[in-house]
Amino acid sequence: xxxxxxxxxxxxxxxxxxxxxxxxxxxxxxxxxxxxxxxxxxxxxxxxxxxxxxxxxxxxxxxxxxxxxxxxxxxxxxxxxxxxxxxxxxxxxxxxxxxxxxxxxxxxx
Numbered sequence: 001x002x003x004x005x006x007x008x009x010x011x012x013x014x015x016x017x018x019x020x021x022x023x024x025x026x027x028x029x030x031x032x033x034x035x036x037x038x039x040x041x042x043x044x045x046x047x048x049x050x051x052x053x054x055x056x057x058x059x060x061x062x063x064x065x066x067x068x069x070x071x072x073x074x075x076x077x078x079x080x081x082x083x084x085x086x087x088x089x090x091x092x093x094x095x096x097x098x099x100x101x102x103x104x105x106x107x108x109x
Contacts, residue, residue: 009064010039013059063075
């Protein structure tokens with residue numbers, strides 16, 4: 001069960017990043033088939049490599065296992081960008097987020 005989740009999540013994140021298995025394998029310092037072997041079920045990454053994969057996608061291990069965050073890299077990028085803003089601008093962004101959430105929670109409103 002968890003094996004499949006890890007494999008599918010790595011594939012999902014890789015596709016969102018628009019990078020091939022081959023390129024990701026090399027970017028992580030492995031042979032060209034490394035990510036393919038994970039995705040196909042031949043192996044799982046050891047813990048140290050799992051952390052490297054999380055770093056590669058700019059996410060935390062917690063983000064990786066959070067099934068409710070479909071685009072953790074984008075959320076992380078938005079959070080990083082907000083760190084440079086003043087309180088007024090952050091409050092404005094939070095207001096926009098709340099407004100958008102209400103639209104999704106109550107379509108047609």
